[in-house]
Amino acid sequence: MAGYLEARPRVGYFYSGKSSSQLLTEQLKHYIVKDYQSHPVILKSDVTVYDAICAIFIEDVGTLFIVNEDNDLVGVCSRKDLLRASMAGQDIHNIPVHIIMTRMPNIVLLEEDDLLLYAARQMISKEIDSIPIVKSKGDGKYAVTGRISKTTITKLFVSLFDQ
Ligand code: ADP
Numbered sequence: 592m593a594g595y596l597e598a599r600p601r602v603g604y605f606y607s608g609k610s611s612s613q614l615l616t617e618q619l620k621h622y623i624v625k626d627y628q629s630h631p632v633i634l635k636s637d638v639t640v641y642d643a644i645c646a647i648f649i650e651d652v653g654t655l656f657i658v659n660e661d662n663d664l665v666g667v668c669s670r671k672d673l674l675r676a677s678m679a680g681q682d683i684h685n686i687p688v689h690i691i692m693t694r695m696p697n698i699v700l701l702e703e704d705d706l707l708l709y710a711a712r713q714m715i716s717k718e719i720d721s722i723p724i725v726k727s728k729g730d731g732k733y734a735v736t737g738r739i740s741k742t743t744i745t746k747l748f749v750s751l752f753d754q
Pocket residue numbers: 653654667668669670671672692693697698699700718719720721722723
C-alpha cells in the first residue's frame with residue numbers, strides 16, 4: 592500500500608524502484624478536498640460586525656462564510672475585514688456584515704473532488720487563508736458544505752512526515 596512494492600501475476604512482489612519523494616508526489620495527486628474538509632462556520636448576511644467578531648472567537652476560526660436567507664453563499668469575511676471595519680470608527684453593533692465582506696462572484700471556491708494541491712495553490716496565489724467547499728444549486732448559486740484552510744494543509748504536511 593505504501594507503493595514500494597508492486598505485484599505481477601506469476602512474478603510475485605518486486606521493488607518498484609520509486610523513491611520516497613516520488614511516492615509522496617504521486618500520493619499528493621490523489622488527495623481531494625472532500626477527504627480533508629473541516630466544518631464551515633456560516634453566518635447570515637444581516638448579522639452585525641460585532642456578532643461576526645464574537646463568532647470568530649467562539650468558533651475559533653479565521654474566516655466566516657456569509658449566506659443569504661436562501662443559504663446561498665454571498666460572501667466571505669476574514670479577520671482583517673473585521674479589524675478594518677472596527678478601526679474605521681463605525682458603530683460595529685449596527686453595521687451588517689454584508690457591508691464589509693468580500694462578495695460573490697469574487698470568492699475563490701472549491702468543489703468536493705478538487706485536489707488538495709489545487710486548494711493550496713489557490714491559497715498561495717490569491718493570498719487567502721481559507722476556501723469554502725461548495726455544491727452548485729444552478730444559476731450561479733452555491734451551498735457551502737465544507738472548508739479547507741491553511742491549517743488543513745499544515746496538518747496534512749505534518750501527518751505525511753510522521754508516516
Ligand atoms: P485575513 O484577513 O485574516 O488575513 P485572508 O488572508 O484569508 O484572511 O483574507 C484576505 C482578504 O481576502 C479578505 O478581504 C477576505 O475577505 C478575502 N478572502 C478570504 N477568503 C477568500 C476566498 N475564499 N475568496 C475570495 N476572497 C477571500
